[in-house]
Amino acid sequence: MxxxxxxxxxxxxxxxxxxxxxxxxxxxxxxxxxxxxxxxASKKEIPMAVESLGQELLEVTEDGKMWTIRxxxxxx
Amino acid sequence: xxxxxxxxxxxxxxxxxxxxxxxxxxxLSMGMEVSMYFTFFGLLRLKKDGLxxxxxxxxxxxxxxxxxxKRRMRAAGVEELHKLMSDFRELGGRIIACEMTMEVxxxxxxxxxxxxxxEYGAVGTYVNExxxxxxTLFI
Numbered sequence: 001m002x003x004x005x006x007x008x009x010x011x012x013x014x015x016x017x018x019x020x021x022x023x024x025x026x027x028x029x030x031x032x033x034x035x036x037x038x039x040x041a042s043k044k045e046i047p048m049a050v051e052s053l054g055q056e057l058l059e060v061t062e063d064g065k066m067w068t069i070r071x072x073x074x075x076x
Numbered sequence: 077x078x079x080x081x082x083x084x085x086x087x088x089x090x091x092x093x094x095x096x097x098x099x100x101x102x103x104l105s106m107g108m109e110v111s112m113y114f115t116f117f118g119l120l121r122l123k124k125d126g127l128x129x130x131x132x133x134x135x136x137x138x139x140x141x142x143x144x145x146k147r148r149m150r151a152a153g154v155e156e157l158h159k160l161m162s163d164f165r166e167l168g169g170r171i172i173a174c175e176m177t178m179e180v181x182x183x184x185x186x187x188x189x190x191x192x193x194x195e196y197g198a199v200g201t202y203v204n205e206x207x208x209x210x211x212t213l214f215i
Contacts, residue, residue: 010153011153011155012152012153012154012155013098013154014098014101014102014105015153015155017101017102017105017106018101018102018104018105018163018167020105021104021105021107021167022163022166022167025167039153048106049105049106049107052078052106052107053078053106053107054107
C-alpha cells in the first residue's frame with residue numbers, strides 16, 4: 001500500500017479538486033492519498049467529492065491557513 | 077450517486093471558456109461523466125492555437141482588460157486554459173464539435189485540434205447526451 005502526496009499550496013479553484021481526482025485515479029485500492037493546500041473552499045469540497053466518489057475520508061487537519069486531507073482509496 | 081453533466085459551449089469569450097472548463101473538470105472530479113458540445117463561437121476555441129484567443133465578455137478594452145485579468149488569474153493561482161483542458165481530457169471528459177458550425181464558418185477538421193475531439197455531431201448528439209444528464213448548461 002502506497003501513500004501518494006499532492007501539494008496544492010497556492011493553487012486556486014478548481015485545481016485542488018482536480019488534483020485529488022487525478023491522484024485517486026492513479027492510486028490502487030488500499031492506497032492513501034494525502035492532499036495539502038490553502039484554498040479555503042477546497043477544504044470542504046474535497047470531502048464532498050470523496051463521498052460522491054465513494055472513497056474513504058480518513059482525516060482533515062489544519063495548521064493555520066494550510067489544510068491536509070487524507071483519503072483512502074477503497075474502490076476502483 | 078455520480079451522474080452526468082453536459083455543457084453547450086456557445087461562447088468563445090475567454091472568461092466563459094474558463095467557466096465551462098472549470099465546471100466540466102469540477103464535475104469529473106466529483107465522479108460525474110461530462111461531455112462538452114462546442115458550437116458557434118465556442119467552436120473557434122477548438123481551432124489550432126485557438127484555446128486562449130477569446131476576448132473578455134466585459135471590459136475587454138481592446139485586450140487591455142483581458143491582459144489584466146490573465147495577470148490577476150496567474151497571481152491568484154488559477155490554472156491556464158491549456159492545463160484545464162488537458163486535465164479535463166485526462167479525467168475522461170468528452171468533447172463534441174458541431175458539424176453545422178464547421179460548415180457555416182468554413183472550418184475543416186484539419187484546422188481543429190483533432191487530438192481533443194472525441195466526436196463530430198449535430199443537435200441529436202447533444203440531446204442524446206443531455207437527456208441522461210442531471211446538469212446541463214448553455215455557456
